[in-house]
Amino acid sequence: MTSLNGAALGAIVIALGLVVAACSTPAPGGAPALSGSQEPAARLEVLVALDRRVADVGYRLITANIDLCASRRDVAGWTLHAASQYSDALRPVAEARFGLDGDRPGILAVADDSPAARAGLAAGDLLLRVNGEALAPGDHSGPPTHDGLAANVARLDQALALGPVALEVRRGDTTRTVILQPTVACSSFFQVDPSDEYNARADGKGVFISSTMAAYAADDDDLAMILGHELAHNVLQHRPPPAPLGDPDPVPETALARGNHWTQERDADRVGLYLMARAGFDTARAPGFLRRFGADNWRVRYAQIGHASAEARARALDAANAEIAAKRAAGQPLRP
Template identity: 55%
Template sequence: MIRRFRASFVVLALVGLSACGSPQAGSHPSLGLDPDGPEQRLNTLTALDERVARVAWRLSEANVDLCPVVRQSAGWALHSAGQYSPELRPFSEQRFGLDGDQPGVLAAPAGSPADRAGLRPGDRVISVNARPLAVGDRRRAAQYEGLAANLALLDAALAAGPATLEVIRDGQTLHTRVTPVRACGYDVQLNPSDELNARADGRRLFISTALAGFAQSDDELALILGHELAHNVLGHRSWAETGGEGRTVVDPNCDPRLCGDGNHERQADRVGLYLMARAGYDPSAAAPFWRRFAASNWRVRYPSLAHASAGVRATRLEAVQAEIEAKRAAGQPIRP
């Protein structure tokens, strides 16, 4: 289970999930939250948020034809002052120009609709299609509901097509028009935690700050997120509206070419490597990542009930990498 935190750019409760894939739980305190003070913790979090958003956007856009859940997306990552703790909120307001529950642009990945519309970190969205976005009660304790209501208005506007935004940038009011594109319809959340962990619940992808920080390159981060995205692509996680839980399921309709031998983690390793390759990331990063991960985390050196050992996974992924390279050399589509 991932506990509820109030410092990340999306604050959600997650119930009833099991750790998976690259993410077998382990402790790595040096890669968790920076203890030097609230401003530095905010800097650490937002830098990781921006990096995760960048990689997640490329995976989402490149694999839209494989994702069972699709939406019209601006490709941005948004946050608000109201979701930060009282300790972090003043620094978020100063650094990003945030105000209450109004969404601020945390990241506008290169090439995304948000980027093409000229949006940049520090912009605060105050209206969409002339409809104001609520500031809410600035004195409340940290909560996500106010931002969520504003995000729902933005999502509804984008679902209908291009949307006109009114934004505040450096004290000036600007107008821009965002033309969304189809992308995988899964939110990606960074959770402040010292556990080396990532998860999927059928609706979202989750990665801890420790695991995001452990990834030495965007290729390694794409490997982790691609694995979790593969779980959702393959229907391994089913979202239950009642109780708000992600449950592990067996999809009887899963394409046997994707589902292979029935082992969920092996399937997600294979398909995830394809997803990262389709997004332009280097699949040769997979095997070295797993061997380095095993060197720093004894838990993954041995097999568990759901996971093979890190060494076995590395060897298998080298075979998948060769499979992908052979398809490229033959001019074939890179599809799992």
């Protein structure tokens, strides 16, 4: 339920029980990150932990690869949510845990070394005003809805696009004003969706990963491999969004080969490895992760329509790692 610049869209997924489609084939095996038998408080804590990991890894990827992205925007590096998004079962738990209030945006997670972190913001802060204008409190009851939070987030995004913003923030019983200086990043956002399937996908605007897939990637380098692969789909414009998310960049995107229907997954693996490397993650782990995933999940062990087998993909990543190492040794830029 993570969005680095906007609302935590997955909170409505929790409330309504939706499941997203996968980029790769769902595969059984391993332990799901969530269980229907969990108490609401335990379920929320599992999702919060996954959101924070995805927020940190995703933020590093979108800020380290700006020159490869055709669409950019100003981001704060936070994950936002609101009480109005949650179901009747989770709403009181989220309100008590994070001090949420109606449609007002609350901070669920802050990426390391992000503008939000540098401004001193933290999980549990509630955003009340932006540049002196109140954010709409909305309704405190009724069925779960994302509309009120989305409207508030749109106002925040508009303010961030114009430069530094003054935020009135409530933390517990204290209200203060902080100045946040946004930074430019790729437009893609990251979202964790509750699901017991091993899924990840990209749609041109965002990167979506199931809670079970995020939990399976226990190491941040492994998580970066998954998120980097999906982000590469967006960078390569494999699934262009219906409308631009920001001003297009005239130079870098055209230098990357977009591939065709049969090569998109291969290209996303290779470019995703570069995105990882440029963000400082250990790409040497990626082939081994794919081999482990293939061993644990028979459906990705073998080739499918649009996807090579896990072993074939791992061998291709071995070759890409050698390519990256050679460029580093020669002092060349890490450009796919």
